Amino acid sequence: MFLNHIAVILGEGSGRGFSFPPINTILRWRDVVPGINKVVIIAILSAVIGTALFLVAAMKDARKAPKGSRNLAEIIVEFIEKNIIMETMGKDGMGWTPFLLTMFVFIYLCNLPGIIPFIQMPATARMGVPAFMALLVWVVFNATGIKHQGLFGYFKNVLFPPGVPKALYILVTPIELISTLVVRPFSLAVRLFANMLAGHLLLVIFALLTQALIQAQTQKFFLMPIGVLPFALLIFLTGFEILVAFLQAYIFTVLTAVYIGGATHPEH
Amino acid sequence: MEALTRIAHASIRVAADLTPAEAKANAAAQMAGLAYGLAAIGPGIGIGMIFGKAIEAMARQPESAGMVRTTMFLGVAFTEALALIGFVAFILLKFA
Numbered sequence: 001m002f003l004n005h006i007a008v009i010l011g012e013g014s015g016r017g018f019s020f021p022p023i024n025t026i027l028r029w030r031d032v033v034p035g036i037n038k039v040v041i042i043a044i045l046s047a048v049i050g051t052a053l054f055l056v057a058a059m060k061d062a063r064k065a066p067k068g069s070r071n072l073a074e075i076i077v078e079f080i081e082k083n084i085i086m087e088t089m090g091k092d093g094m095g096w097t098p099f100l101l102t103m104f105v106f107i108y109l110c111n112l113p114g115i116i117p118f119i120q121m122p123a124t125a126r127m128g129v130p131a132f133m134a135l136l137v138w139v140v141f142n143a144t145g146i147k148h149q150g151l152f153g154y155f156k157n158v159l160f161p162p163g164v165p166k167a168l169y170i171l172v173t174p175i176e177l178i179s180t181l182v183v184r185p186f187s188l189a190v191r192l193f194a195n196m197l198a199g200h201l202l203l204v205i206f207a208l209l210t211q212a213l214i215q216a217q218t219q220k221f222f223l224m225p226i227g228v229l230p231f232a233l234l235i236f237l238t239g240f241e242i243l244v245a246f247l248q249a250y251i252f253t254v255l256t257a258v259y260i261g262g263a264t265h266p267e268h
Numbered sequence: 269m270e271a272l273t274r275i276a277h278a279s280i281r282v283a284a285d286l287t288p289a290e291a292k293a294n295a296a297a298q299m300a301g302l303a304y305g306l307a308a309i310g311p312g313i314g315i316g317m318i319f320g321k322a323i324e325a326m327a328r329q330p331e332s333a334g335m336v337r338t339t340m341f342l343g344v345a346f347t348e349a350l351a352l353i354g355f356v357a358f359i360l361l362k363f364a
């Protein structure tokens with residue numbers, strides 16, 4: 001008896017029941033204007049909103065006690081300076097605050113639409129945005145290293161780290177070459193992309209499961225209370241995604257700071 | 269008993285019924301699950317160790333908690349990357 005119902009839920013070749021849609025219906029959006037779809041709009045909007053927030057905050061009188069948008073902007077700047085730059089680069093890394101701040105705010109605002117109702121698509125869940133950010137970081141930290149240590153000195157420090165026995169360079173040099181120049185940007189991009197995509201897919205799965213159980217065409221009355229369980233998990237995961245959105249933006253920025261700091265001051 | 273056979277038919281169809289493309293898709297789907305499962309073992313152990321050691325360090329020296337936390341997230345980020353590459357392999361196997 002009960003097994004019969006499970007067979008019905010599983011779909012059994014009819015159009016009813018739970019089936020996961022093909023991935024393109026979840027991730028690929030129709031173009032609104034040629035070349036501009038939902039993901040592009042979200043990315044542009046987050047850039048505009050982030051810029052607008054800091055422009056509005058900067059135009060306020062600096063001598064009065066901060067409130068409103070200026071308060072928020074000061075909290076974010078302080079967070080970047082205290083928790084990211086001071087912990088990774090030290091005091092002489094303060095010049096990097098604008099770059100890291102822009103990066104953090106942009107990634108966070110791109111991640112956040114993943115949980116905003118009716119938008120629910122993180123722009124970073126498509127590879128384009130993370131890949132471009134990682135390439136940017138790759139160019140910036142290599143250029144910083146070349147600027148501070150010279151072309152020869154930088155690659156000497158990267159490929160032949162000091163303090164390693166001469167014979168080991170056969171082993172160490174290829175590893176360092178790959179890990180610094182290939183794995184770093186690759187893992188930066190994939191980390192952000194895969195985290196946001198996994199979160200997005202989780203939300204989709206539990207939303208579909210809720211709908212399949214509550215609106216089952218079989219109308220078995222005992223399926224509806226069970227549908228509350230995936231819905232509760234959906235709410236919990238939405239809260240969890242806020243944390244993930246912040247954590248990924250934070251980790252991306254910290255790693256950028258570490259790479260830039262390592263390129264500025266080589267280990268002796 | 270009849271119900272059980274229906275479930276079996278709904279989830280895995282008899283091998284003789286499958287076209288080569290379907291058989292390939294089936295194998296890819298099963299291997300995708302296996303790939304992600306295997307990729308999650310190592311990073312799971314690693315992240316557990318990192319957090320455990322970080323908590324130990326913070327309990328011993330609460331004044332160094334800020335530095336330990338930043339370093340901990342760094343370590344977690346590097347370890348987690350392996351699991352995430354496994355997840356990407358899963359997506360590629362399953363959907364591409």
